[in-house]
Amino acid sequence: MTIADRWLLPDGMDEVLPPQATRMETLRRALLDLYYRWGYDLVMPPPVEFLDSLLTGTGTDLDLQTFKLTDQLTGRLMGASADVTPQVARMDAHSLKRQGPARLCYCSHVLRAKADQHQGGRSPVQVGVELFGHAGLEADLEILRLALSSLTTAGASEIHLALGHIGIYRALVQLANLQEDARRALFEAIERKSPSEVRTLVAMHVADAGLAEMFSALVNLHGGEETIEAARGALVDAPAEVVEALDQLQSLCQGVKRDYPDVTLYIDLADLRGYQYHTGMMFAAYVPGYGQALAKGGRYDDTGRAFGRARPATGFSMDLKLLATLVEQAPQADGIWAPTMATSETEAQQLNAAIAHLRNAGERVVQALPDQQTGPAEHRCNRQLVRLGDDWQVSPLT
Secondary structure (H helix, E strand, O other), X not given: OOHHHHOOOOOOOOOOOOOHHHHHHHHHHHHHHHHHHOOOEEOOOOOXXXXXXXXXXXXXXXXXXXXXXXXXXXXXXXXXXXXXXXXXXXXXXXXXXXXXXXXXXXXXXXXXXXOOOOOOOOOOEEEEEXXXXXXXXXXXXXXXXXXXXXXXXXXXXXXXXXXXXXXXXXXXXXXXXXXXXXXXXXXXXXXXXXXXXXXXXXXXHOOOHHHHHHHHHHOOOEEOOOHHHHHHHHOOOOOHHHHHHHHHHHHHHHHHHHHOOOOEEEXXXXXOOOOOOOOOEEEEEEOOOOOXXXXXXXXXXOHHHHHOOOOOEEEEEEEHHHHXXXXXXXXXXXXXXXXXXXXXXXXXXXXXXXXXXXXXXXXXXXXXXXXXXXXXXXXXXXXXXXXXXXXXXXXXXX
């Protein structure tokens, strides 16, 4: 192994350097302050848990993303958190046990065994909110509004919001009563938005002609807000759950347009992302210049059932590392450059007192070290501390 090899990071792991680290921390504080103002309480899940608790009710996808290790104290398998949301659901159901709605937020490092196909990283900083205990549309709209507010706080000026509802597909599949192989094949064809494959599969496995036509129509039901009305016509004979889901989507669109008129809405009823996880509305928010969603979420009722307390739930999450790249400029120079030392003990005491006073007032003060090669510019200083008469005062850099 060469010396250079010793400092190589594993694929998908990255370090955050200045000034990006400063941007991330500034944004983290701004987002958590935003969530606090909306009534969300901060929680801090542990970085590792026993595997049987960490993966309870989450399905195989998260299992494949989870690093496993052995607890030296008990011999039991543990897992590093790859997704904070199931942990927060456990905290709501098992630890907090609050009655009525519970609003929780978090910002935690997670570790993933496989790189995300879009973002590439295996060590994102996951930030998000979860709202438990309310099954109504009002909770879903609050989550949507807060997700959009998060993106604007991060600096997004143009947002495209894609909305879907997994309940529509679920209702049709339940009515079709398909065998497992046929259900899996149809799911994959709709997810790929392949009309020819869908028509072939429904012709083979769906006896009811009307239901077969609805499946075939579903794959093409994506576009602007007018898609909802098109769906009402194409799915006119669908179960009542489908009509209710379309009504919910329409109400959510109206709420978003009222509060965020500049957001571009996109409806996709063939979006089956998170089928094993989501139970209702789903959304993804995009910003031009990024090939993946910056915020993703939706409703995932009854996740807490595995922990002994089924609760309605809705929420969203984002990667703070990715989100912080919305604003590329470096933090502004706002520091004060202080000299290394004074010429006398009295002056030194006065200098130290002046520096302490400025720092206590919230100022950034960088004191030069003996023989330091770098200057104020490298340390983001635009002012200096100079001695004027018997006092130390702040003045612009000359």
